Amino acid sequence: MELSFSVILGAWIATGLTLFILSFLYEDNPLFKLAEHLYVGVSLGYTIVKTYDTVVMTLIVRPILDKGEWSLLIPVGIGMLMLTRYVPKAAWLSRYAFAFIVGVGAGLAIPRTISSFILKQIEDTVRPLLGIAPGGGVTFDYSLLNPASHLNGIIILIGVVSVLFYFFFSVEHSGPGKTVARAGILFLMISFGAAFGYTVMARMSLLIGRLTDLIEFSDASYGRPTLWLVLLTVATLIILSRRGSTHPPNQ
């Protein structure tokens, strides 16, 4: 299959930047810094261009000029007030914009967050013990004859209560309280372990993704950029380390 020049160029750039970033695993070096700065610059540049095109042109300028939607100037005006932060004498005007944004943001987020993350989660935690009665209201529906049926729910209930107790500092953690707090620590450790395990999996997935691309770009149809750029990176690292060893740091 014949590949276009842009695809081949993209493969060379992607391979080079991947290898330069991975060279940090050996030691900090100028190749890594080049790739790091390029990454930050390109992603910021892309975001600015996309935002300008989508927000300024598509959502503001074109509707005003093409459709005469002059009411859009109100949110634009509120947004522009934020820029007064850069003019010390007019900086007080920015408070109106911030007040509007904080007010709307908090008004939207607080009730929804309480409902979604606090009330729903409390409901789920006590669900193994309590149920909603057919005519409304709450009923105790835990089956003492078959405790295994709600085993997971009971473990979660014990975990939530013991962890909350561990963070309850108004009473001394002694006697039975110490046992509950220690159980809380145990549950926290298990949770941190699970989170760490998933984090390791995620990082390994990223490495697999990069190596998959490097394997793909070692193909002759791309001009074998992986092979040539590995040689270039290794050679550069050797030269840099030799040059570094001839100039010992000043005491």
Added chain:
Amino acid sequence: MTFAERMLRIDRRIIFLVIGLCTLVPLLFPVGLPIKISSEVRGVYDYIEGLPEGSVFLLSLDFDPASKPELYPQAISILRHAFKKNLRVVAMTLWVSGTGLADQILTQTAKEAGKENGKDYVFLGWSPGGSAVILNMGQDLYNAFPADYGGKATKGLPVLAGVQNLRDVTYAVSLGAGNPGVEAWYVFGKDKYKFELGGGCTGVIAPGLYPLLRSGQINGLIGGLRGAAEYETLIGQKGKAVAGMDAQSATHLAIIVLVAICNIFYFSLRRQQRRQDGMGS
């Protein structure tokens, strides 16, 4: 210096090399370890499988190229499944830096399935506001996205026939790498506008989303590369995720062995030092 001491002070670059080799070798010589399907991934698959033809399926690709290895295979598999089921696909992103990648994923899978832009699927692109976009879509989808990614007016597109807001969406899946992502879609979308929601995420944020799954706030969760591999297996189109699972297993094994060995050396060294201290006193 004893062997245990030398092992505990091992150059970290040797560990990087071991992990690198454990990743590279299975990628070059795949073994094909079996992949067990978890109930959380099956939740998303079964729901899409049960949707009638022509249902409105909203896919929010809330990630950028930094999370591509994990979420790209998930997005490809879900889109392949949705196109195979002849669902009306409405795709979008809440991450401005992921717009180009999302467009590429959708265009590639639609072309593969022979689907037509505007009729079978639409890419709405990105709109500013994060979570506020979801609320805006809940009120009026055409107000949040007056035009699609290509600049064509969304009103009148056959794929959006009968769709006014999020209440008309049959099923939504957010593939999130952070905030805004799955949580935002639940808080500002499903909880308010009552549509069914599934999630896909990177491995890092998966543990934080399990409480939502357990409480039924989301009906399924595809976690990381493993979740993507499970979905690829379910749809019978093995891709990049399945190819990476051997490497994933090998690296995990290497890490477990390294942790175990280092602990053994640590405890043996401590015991040795205690014995020496005892002899000295």
